[in-house]
Amino acid sequence: MNWMSKSSRIALVLLAALGATAAADPAAPPATNTPGDDLCFRNGDSLYGKLLEVQPGEVIRWQHADAEAPIEFKPQNVAQIDFAPRPAAGGAIDSCKLWLANGDKLAGNLVSCDAEALVLDTWYAGKLRIPRRALQTLAFNPRTPIVFEGPTGLEGWTEGNAVKGLELDSGRWVYRNGAFYADKAASIARDVKLPDRAQVQFDLAWRGQLNLAVALYTDSLQPILLTDKENGPDFGGFYSLRFTQSAFISLTPIHKKAPLRALGDYLIVQALAQKDRMRVDLRMNKAENRVALFLDGVLVKDWRDPGGFAGEGTGVRFVNNMSGSVKMSNFRVSRWNGVIEEAAAGAADPSHDVVSLESGGKAVGAVASIANGRITFVTTGGTTILPVEQISAIEFARHQGQTPGGPAANAHATFVRGGALTFELLSWRPEGVAAASPDFGRATFDPAAFSRLQFLPSAPKAAPAP
Amino acid sequence: MTSALPWLLLFCLPLGAAAQIVRFGPNTLIGGSPAVKPELIPETRSDVLEFVDGSALHGQLSRMDPAQGLCWVTPEANNAINFRPDHVNFIRFARAQDIRLAPTCHLVFANGDDLYGWISTLDNERLGIRTWFGGQMVIPRPALRSITFLSSNYAVAYEGPYGAGGWMIVNNSPDSWTFHDGAFVGSGAGVLGRDLGLTNSATVEFDLAWGAAFNLQVGVYCGARDRLEFPGGCCVVDLTPQQVNLRQAQNMSAFFGTAGAPLPPEAAKSPMHAAIQCDKKAGTASVFVNNHLIKTWKDCSFSSAGTGVLFMQSGPFAGGTVKLSRLRISQWEGRGEPESFVPATNTDALHFVNQDRAAGKIQAIQDGKVRLALSGTDLEIPLSRVTEMDFAEKPAAAEPPGPWVVRAHFPGGGSLSFRLEKWDDRTISGQSAIFGPLAFQSGAVREIEFNLDRPKAEGVITAAKEFDELDE
Numbered sequence: 001m002n003w004m005s006k007s008s009r010i011a012l013v014l015l016a017a018l019g020a021t022a023a024a025d026p027a028a029p030p031a032t033n034t035p036g037d038d039l040c041f042r043n044g045d046s047l048y049g050k051l052l053e054v055q056p057g058e059v060i061r062w063q064h065a066d067a068e069a070p071i072e073f074k075p076q077n078v079a080q081i082d083f084a085p086r087p088a089a090g091g092a093i094d095s096c097k098l099w100l101a102n103g104d105k106l107a108g109n110l111v112s113c114d115a116e117a118l119v120l121d122t123w124y125a126g127k128l129r130i131p132r133r134a135l136q137t138l139a140f141n142p143r144t145p146i147v148f149e150g151p152t153g154l155e156g157w158t159e160g161n162a163v164k165g166l167e168l169d170s171g172r173w174v175y176r177n178g179a180f181y182a183d184k185a186a187s188i189a190r191d192v193k194l195p196d197r198a199q200v201q202f203d204l205a206w207r208g209q210l211n212l213a214v215a216l217y218t219d220s221l222q223p224i225l226l227t228d229k230e231n232g233p234d235f236g237g238f239y240s241l242r243f244t245q246s247a248f249i250s251l252t253p254i255h256k257k258a259p260l261r262a263l264g265d266y267l268i269v270q271a272l273a274q275k276d277r278m279r280v281d282l283r284m285n286k287a288e289n290r291v292a293l294f295l296d297g298v299l300v301k302d303w304r305d306p307g308g309f310a311g312e313g314t315g316v317r318f319v320n321n322m323s324g325s326v327k328m329s330n331f332r333v334s335r336w337n338g339v340i341e342e343a344a345a346g347a348a349d350p351s352h353d354v355v356s357l358e359s360g361g362k363a364v365g366a367v368a369s370i371a372n373g374r375i376t377f378v379t380t381g382g383t384t385i386l387p388v389e390q391i392s393a394i395e396f397a398r399h400q401g402q403t404p405g406g407p408a409a410n411a412h413a414t415f416v417r418g419g420a421l422t423f424e425l426l427s428w429r430p431e432g433v434a435a436a437s438p439d440f441g442r443a444t445f446d447p448a449a450f451s452r453l454q455f456l457p458s459a460p461k462a463a464p465a466p
Numbered sequence: 467m468t469s470a471l472p473w474l475l476l477f478c479l480p481l482g483a484a485a486q487i488v489r490f491g492p493n494t495l496i497g498g499s500p501a502v503k504p505e506l507i508p509e510t511r512s513d514v515l516e517f518v519d520g521s522a523l524h525g526q527l528s529r530m531d532p533a534q535g536l537c538w539v540t541p542e543a544n545n546a547i548n549f550r551p552d553h554v555n556f557i558r559f560a561r562a563q564d565i566r567l568a569p570t571c572h573l574v575f576a577n578g579d580d581l582y583g584w585i586s587t588l589d590n591e592r593l594g595i596r597t598w599f600g601g602q603m604v605i606p607r608p609a610l611r612s613i614t615f616l617s618s619n620y621a622v623a624y625e626g627p628y629g630a631g632g633w634m635i636v637n638n639s640p641d642s643w644t645f646h647d648g649a650f651v652g653s654g655a656g657v658l659g660r661d662l663g664l665t666n667s668a669t670v671e672f673d674l675a676w677g678a679a680f681n682l683q684v685g686v687y688c689g690a691r692d693r694l695e696f697p698g699g700c701c702v703v704d705l706t707p708q709q710v711n712l713r714q715a716q717n718m719s720a721f722f723g724t725a726g727a728p729l730p731p732e733a734a735k736s737p738m739h740a741a742i743q744c745d746k747k748a749g750t751a752s753v754f755v756n757n758h759l760i761k762t763w764k765d766c767s768f769s770s771a772g773t774g775v776l777f778m779q780s781g782p783f784a785g786g787t788v789k790l791s792r793l794r795i796s797q798w799e800g801r802g803e804p805e806s807f808v809p810a811t812n813t814d815a816l817h818f819v820n821q822d823r824a825a826g827k828i829q830a831i832q833d834g835k836v837r838l839a840l841s842g843t844d845l846e847i848p849l850s851r852v853t854e855m856d857f858a859e860k861p862a863a864a865e866p867p868g869p870w871v872v873r874a875h876f877p878g879g880g881s882l883s884f885r886l887e888k889w890d891d892r893t894i895s896g897q898s899a900i901f902g903p904l905a906f907q908s909g910a911v912r913e914i915e916f917n918l919d920r921p922k923a924e925g926v927i928t929a930a931k932e933f934d935e936l937d938e
Contacts (some may be wrong), residue, residue, distance in 0.1 A: 038521070041542050044646075046521045059544065066517070066553050068535065072544040274677045274787065 036065075038082040039073070051081055054428035054453075080454040083447075085416070094123075095199045097419065099137040100130070100439060101399065105419035110138065110388070113370035121232035124415070124449030125440075133399040134439040140392055142335035148192040149332050150181055158221035160187025160319065160321055173318070179329035180319035189317035192333045196286040199336040200316065204243075205277035208323040212316055214241045215254075216291070217311020223319050224262060233291065237313030239291060241282070247273040251291055251303050253310030269295070283336050286311070287360050292340055299340065337392045350398040353377075358392050367394060409437070413445075414452040428453070487710045512540075514647050516555045518920055520872050522647075527557055529698075530889035532870050551869040554916040558648050561628055562877040562912035568621055569598075572879075574611045575900060576862045578918075579873070581880045585613060588831035599906045606689070611898045616707055617798035624661045624795040624876045634691040642779060648913075649791035652779045658790075659691030659776030666797040670775055671741035674705070675789040681706050682779060682788055686744050687753075689772030694780075699771025703742050709735045709754050712763045725730040727753075727761035737789075744768060747800065794879060814838070816847065817854035828855060863899040867919060871897075875913040883918060 036048040039062055049064040049071075060073040060081075096105040098120055108122035117129045151157070154175050171184025180188060194200070194217055204212070215224075218238035225232055226240075240252045249267040252260055272278070272295070281294035289305040316333075319325045338356060353367045355377055356421070365379035375391060377384045411425040413435075426434035426442075433445040470746040498766040516536055525540030536549045536557075569582035573595070587594035592604045627633075630645040635658055637643065642656025650658055670686055684703045685694055694702065704726070711726035733755040741754040744766070752762040775795060778789065814828040816838055826840035836852055838845045865871045865885055873883040874894065884896035884904050894914075895905040 006547060016565050041523075043542075045523050047523060048519050048521050064547075064549070066550045067631070068548045069549070071547050074544060077542045092868065273679055 006065050011194070035262070036084050038084075039078060040080045040082065041073075041077055042079045043077070051083070051428065052089075052430070054425065055428070056425050077457060077460070078455055080452055082452050083416075083450055086448040094141065094417070096120075096138055096140045096318055098130070098135070099139075101133050101136045102422065102439075104421045104439070106130075106421065107415065107417055107419050110140075110370060113367060115368070118370075124446040125443045128440045128443060130439050132396065135244070135396040136398075137339060137396065138394045139337050139339040140388070142337055144388065145334040145337065147195060147198070147333040148190075151331055153177060154188075157188050157190045160189065160221075160223040173320075179327050180318070181325065181327050183325040185319075186322055187223040187319040189215070189218070189223075189316040190314055191221065191313070194284070194311075194314040194316070194333060195335050197336045197338055198282075198284045199334045200282040200284070200332070201280065201334075203277065203279050203327075205327040205328045205329075207276065209322070210243050210326065211245065211322040212243045212318065212320055212326055214280075214316065215239070216241060216282070216316060216403060217309075217313050218315045218317050219313025221315060221317065223317065224254065226254070229254070229256060235289070237310040237413040239310055241291075241293070243272075248302070249293070251293070251301070253305055253307060255310065264301075265300055265303060271411065279330075283340060284311075285336065285338055288338075292425075304342070330463060339393050345381060351395050354395040356393040356395075357386075358390050367396070410456050411435070412454040413450045413457060414454075415449055416451040422456075425453075475584075499904075505780065513560050515549070516558070517553050518555045518917055519553065524647075527559075531887065547811070549925065551916050556913050556915045557634070558913045559911065561907045561909075568619075572614045572616060572621075574614075575609050576611045576859070577609070577864055577883060577899070579882050579884065579900070582616075582878070585831065588836075590829070593817075599904075601908070603901065605900050606863065608862040610856060610857045611859075613855045615849065617667070619666065619800075620796060620798040622794060622796050623664065623668070624660070624793065625878050626793055627791075631798045633658055636692045643777075649789045650777070650793075651787065651789050652777070653787045655696065655780050657692055657776055657778045659685075659688065659774055659885045661691055661774040662795055664795075664797055666771045666798045666799050667744055667746045668795065669741060669743045670793075670795050671739065671793045672793040673737050673739050673789075675737035675791075676707065677736075677787045679707060680779065681789045682777060684740075684742060685776045685778070686742060686778050687768055687771035688774045690774055691774050694746075694776065695779050696930070699768045701744060701766060701768070703751070703753055705740065705753075707736075710755075710760055712751055712753070712761075712764075714751075714766055720774055729755060729760060730758075732756075733758060734759070739792075773775070811856075812858050813860050815856040816852050817856075818847075818851055819853055828857065865897075865899050869916070871918060873915040873918055874911045875915065876910060877912045881915075886914075889914075 003126070029453075037051050039047045039049065039060070040045075040050070046062060047062070049062050049067075052063050052070055053059070053061040053062070054075065056076070060075050060078055062071045062073055064071060095109045096107070098108070099107045100106070106120060106122065106128065108120040108128070111119040111121050111127060113119070113132075115132065116136055117131045120128050120130065122128060154173075157173075159172055169185045171182060173182045173186050173188040175178045175181075182188075195452045200216070204210070206212075209280060216239040218235070220233070220235040220238070222233070222234055229235075235256060237253065237255045240254050242248075243251065244250070244257070244266075247269055249269055249272075250262040251264075252262040254260070278296050283292040283295070284290065286309045288305075290303065291305070292302040293300045296386045318328055352364045355363045355367070355375070357363065363377060363379060363384070365377055366376050368376040368383070370376070370388065373388050375386050375388055375394075377386065378402075407422040409422045410424045412420060414420045421435075421437075423435040423437040426436060426449065428434075430447060433447050434442070434449070435445060436442045469660045470626070498934065512522055512524040513526050514522055515527070515536075523538065523540050523542065525538050527540075528537045528539050528546060530536045534548065538547045538549060570584050572582055573579065573585075574580045581595075581597055582651060583598065584596040585593060586596065586602070588607065588773070591607055593607055593610060594602065594604055596602050603697045616777055627645060627648065627650055627714065630650075635643045635656065636652070637656045642654035642892060643650055643652045643658040645651075645812075652658070664687060670684060674682070682705045683694060683706065686701050686703070688694070688700050689846055699714075701712060701714040704713065707729070709728045711727045736756050741752075741756065741757075743752045743754070744750075745752075746768045748764075748765045749768070750762050750764050751766045753760045777790060813825045815823055815825040816836065817823050817827070824838060824840055824845075829844065830841050831837075831838040832851050835846045836855070865883060868885070870886045871883060873881050875881045882898060882901070882904070884898040886896045886900075888895050889908060891908055892904055894908045894911060895903070898904050
């Protein structure tokens with residue numbers, strides 16, 4: 001395979017870090033019509049406009065700019081509605097996220113929890129009382145979340161010097177309108193003071209093939225020539241996340257004296273070859289020797305380094321390795337609460353509640369109550385009362401047999417600020433969305449809370465009992 | 467959209483011209499002999515209404531006129547929907563009746579319309595022309611932009627697609643090739659092939675849109691329809707967003723002609739219009755992208771070639787999504803001269819079969835000769851020596867813009883813009899600045915385009931500009 005050998009050659013030449021990502025905004029509609037909600041039919045059709053009303057099983061009333069009167073569509077033919085961004089969607093900052101056993105996720109502020117239920121105060125539906133049997137994971141958002149946001153210019157960043165021995169036409173990263181661009185081999189780095197548990201996110205877009213290295217937890221702001229690292233300047237260990245020829249991804253711990261050996265095999269993400277942008281989301285935890293990679297919100301790989309955490313610095317470095325154009329923007333470094341949504345489904349101890357502490361430790365037992373900012377936790381050693389501020393997450397003991405949204409669920413809604421909920425949609429009107437679920441009973445939601453509403457196919461009706 | 471009308475109704479009698487009714491009916495496309503049972507793919511039988519924002523609804527156009535708007539019936543809605551045309555991009559009909567054409571020339575008009583037909587006379591004021599829809603007609607000369615004389619025995623072997631029928635589809639990955647809304651969509655390794663009985667020189671042209679990467683192979687004169695093989699005479703064009711290559715094996719020997727040509731950056735953007743022209747007499751294969759010649763490969767041999775075409779996705783980017791639409795395959799004899807698409811100037815020009823070009827004033831066409839005023843001298847040249855005539859740019863009557871100025875696209879090629887007055891399931895009628903009152907059978911229209919001056923691909927343009935800034 002010719003491209004494989006080429007890939008190997010490139011790997012030898014690559015600079016230390018490579019990273020790239022590109023996440024893509026969903027294709028926005030051309031601005032020829034007023035941007036609106038998008039009504040998507042089961043046959044693949046779509047129509048922009050504005051949702052006026054949903055009466056499940058009866059009608060979806062839709063306003064279109066070119067239609068003389070509201071259009072009445074049949075709900076059974078509609079797959080989903082994507083809502084246009086609404087101004088002032090959401091109020092105060094949510095302090096936590098709550099995963100339910102059925103996979104739903106809610107954001108809000110924790111009010112209380114007792115043996116029966118947890119109460120979550122939300123800006124979109126008021127206080128929701130959710131039974132303990134429905135709970136899976138409660139994760140508090142990092143209290144001091146944002147460590148760094150940018151780029152806002154070149155100031156504070158260190159541009160890489162040309163590396164001798166690298167047979168590439170080198171260039172520079174250029175700053176323009178909130179983004180860094182490179183169209184030749186170029187390096188730029190910054191000590192962003194990566195915390196021990198960190199989340200690093202950025203958007204990537206590229207033209208041609210993506211060949212980018214991202215150095216993580218590096219103490220060197222200059223690129224490292226991997227093929228001659230032993231003879232080059234000293235540097236501390238770091239991880240090199242490499243995107244090669246758009247579709248190949250690897251994570252390699254880099255040490256001054258150790259041979260190059262990637263963690264696991266190269267990932268081949270064929271979908272990347274068909275993209276020209278994506279959002280990269282890295283979650284890293286030194287204590288767990290862990291680096292997890294999300295692309296466009298999907299967990300692609302959760303690496304564990306058996307050799308211990310390689311990163312010895314707190315900086316990041318972006319190195320464009322070939323003559324392809326790359327744009328990096330919306331770069332954000334924040335503290336991470338250590339919870340990966342996809343991993344939350346498989347709790348370490350499903351028969352007990354597990355409390356993760358901000359200090360990094362864990363405690364197994366039973367959450368007796370949460371009230372007035374304090375959690376009462378019962379373990380074999382006795383009862384402990386802790387301020388909620390010392391808790392990063394709680395994984396609740398599992399209960400069996402939960403149907404998402406209950407047997408009457410007919411809709412799955414996605415929230416504008418993350419999270420999703422399955423429920424029985426009773427009605428959708430501009431003044432409120434009426435819904436019901438065995439998890440929260442009946443509630444009225446602010447329509448501005450949702451970015452998408454999917455209509456679930458009707459379940460086949462069971463044959464009547466003889 | 468199909469109509470049970472008798473095949474006539476083609477009339478339009480501007481400027482008092484006598485009408486010669488050209489009868490046309492179904493199943494009259496030349497070629498298309500599906501010897502192999504194709505994989506049956508459910509076809510979309512409904513019309514498509516697409517808006518300029520890219521949204522679309524399947525259904526059926528039930529009537530249309532400026533007073534009541536566009537009445538669309540869709541099974542998704544409880545009632546018929548009345549739309550205004552302000553943001554409509556086009557209506558594509560599920561089925562257009564085939565037209566048998568053996569035209570001698572292709573006329574391009576200053577307003578962007580084009581027609582296949584037969585010319586008879588030309589003077590300083592008017593052009594005599596016979597069209598499939600209006601018989602013998604006279605039109606104002608300033609409306610003309612160019613006339614290209616087609617090779618002898620020019621015939622359309624295939625135009626579409628209107629469905630997957632007649633095609634053989636080999637899906638090496640699930641649903642690699644599917645038919646949807648007037649296009650074949652390829653999203654994985656697979657083969658799409660058809661025997662078209664190609665025996666003469668052939669031109670395969672199509673619109674191609676793609677995602678981020680693709681590797682499309684187009685075989686002409688293929689013997690097999692389900693796989694790519696290289697018997698003597700078959701030629702295969704490898705097309706990627708970056709370059710084009712040609713492969714051909716003669717008498718089962720090694721490939722030849724593998725030297726490729728890069729696509730210029732302005733051409734390598736989705737969507738593109740690609741044309742592959744195989745000239746049997748000259749032994750050449752040429753590839754055009756967006757009407758610009760990319761490369762001509764010489765010393766091709768099409769002897770002992772097959773008679774089919776196929777499209778195949780393979781290689782590392784076989785997972786790329788490509789969309790093939792406006793596919794037209796024609797065959798012809800003699801020399802094949804591509805249309806030049808030169809920008810309009812203030813002089814007329816003639817292109818000759820020996821590839822010379824002469825600029826002057828085209829005085830007249832009469833009795834099979836064209837008279838050209840060149841440096842004070844009138845030259846009379848047999849039309850058989852002329853491949854193309856370009857006409858000087860002059861003010862021409864044009865339709866005032868408006869939401870009801872539409873362009874009808876016809877099967878087999880050609881398009882006409884006019885102010886629409888009425889559409890029903892039998893007749894479409896309107897007023898053309900060139901042809902005067904128009905009326906023809908609704909079933910003879912493949913697509914009606916609206917908002918002719920409105921940009922319709924803004925999303926693509928925006929994405930491209932993101933990096934254009936970098937090149938400053």
